[in-house]
Amino acid sequence: MIQWANHLIEAEKNRKGVEPLTALDPGITVAAAYQVQLVNIQRKMVAGQRIVGKKIGLTSLAMQKLLGVNEPDYGHLLDGMMVENGRKLPYEKVLQPKVEAEIAFVLKKDLTGPRVTELDVLQATDYIVPALEIVDSRIAGWNIKLQDTIADNASSGFFVLGEKQVAIDSLDLSRIGMVLYKNGDIMNTGVGAAALGNPATCVAWLANKLFEYGMALKAGEVILSGALSAAIDAEPGDYFQARFAHLGEVSVRFGA
Template sequence: MSSKIQSYATQLVEAEVSRVGIDPLTLTDPEITVDEAYYIQLENIKKKVNAGQKIVGKKIGLTSVAVQKMLGVDEPDYGHLLNSMVVENGGTIYCDTMIQPKVEGEIAFILKKDLKGPNVTALDVLQATDYVVPALEIVDSRIQDWKIKLADTVSDNASAGLYVLGGKTTKIEDINLELLGMVLLQNGEVANTGVGAAALGNPATCVAWLANRLADYDISLKAGEVILSGALSSMVDAKPGDNFTARFAHLGQVSVNFK
């Protein structure tokens, strides 16, 4: 492991602990590559696992054109989900435990079989999925003011923060993922809307992309893992006093509160 990767990994951990964002790595080091960024991510995940946390799934980011345009990137990324990131449906998040939280509505896949690339297809994903549930992802960036490029968010575990899963499970064969609609409510008012096709055309395509990208690092998706398949619309800033509810056609709803 290079000293550069270890140094950047340490800076990101310190930002997470202090809740003070750092300058973009791509500003400090314009030559940093996305591959190096994934190794920075993996270094910090390894440290957290060694400290007793558990990997419970993966998240795909930047699948929505709206989010890509907002952040100035042009391809998806991925991060790891840890058991420390789970918030119960209807639970409360304290804003002072985060830096600059934003909320997204997503479809979460729960796998019943392992998936390992390369050459994983959307059909393979459907066959490996036990069920899907509605989800809220609370993204957070350790990069100050969300001034990120692709290598910045990849290094930062794809800007992962926390996530919430709804309680209703739905079999994949009972829905049309591409046409599945969502409305994200903030304090009872519509913040935005989305549809499954907003995530690379089909959320299952996102999961296939993830399985194939992970193969570059000899990582597979495991049975039982939660896979957050990507935002169906743009991110919404969260502040104390906010309530967010995502309602999905056929999947039910999921909600969280901020204090």
């Protein structure tokens, strides 16, 4: 595990993509990949960062088919990954970034598997906010299989949360619409149902999946529930903005 964790952490430090783990070790398992992920998360915690939540990836059927899987994956969110809404993210902090628009949940109660339901998620949610996730890969050219992205903290980079905190009591999450802009141009649109039919379903999946590894979702954590549309490549100077029905907007600019 340490060897592959070193492989990925060096790529992050050097800002240079590396070979996929699945090419170097074709026998690497999903369970082993999650262990690699945790090694580097623990290293960053020792260095002073703290876990503030989780992200869920591969929530669209198209992405699952692309990687030949039938369920999502997850990664950890650290406080060092947070970017203030509307602020600039220096491009030297990323390798090959893409931007996704998502709905983020902030929990007021713990969620512990193995039988967490969508209703449990709704009852445990304090509020939701609009979010952008800057996904990134330490694997050169995004040449990834499932084990590669899991080991690489589910291809996480950074994330941005909007300021408008919305209670979910009267909302149908599956019908919340979103428009993603790049430099003022519409790139794509999406709706809550794009994430496994309902973003709350994704959060329930995560709570139950974490149970397999002896973990739970904690009150106060931020959960990025999955992209509502395709990820868009980001270059230096690009400005991204997502507007959501009911939730307002969220934006980020990449430094030149």
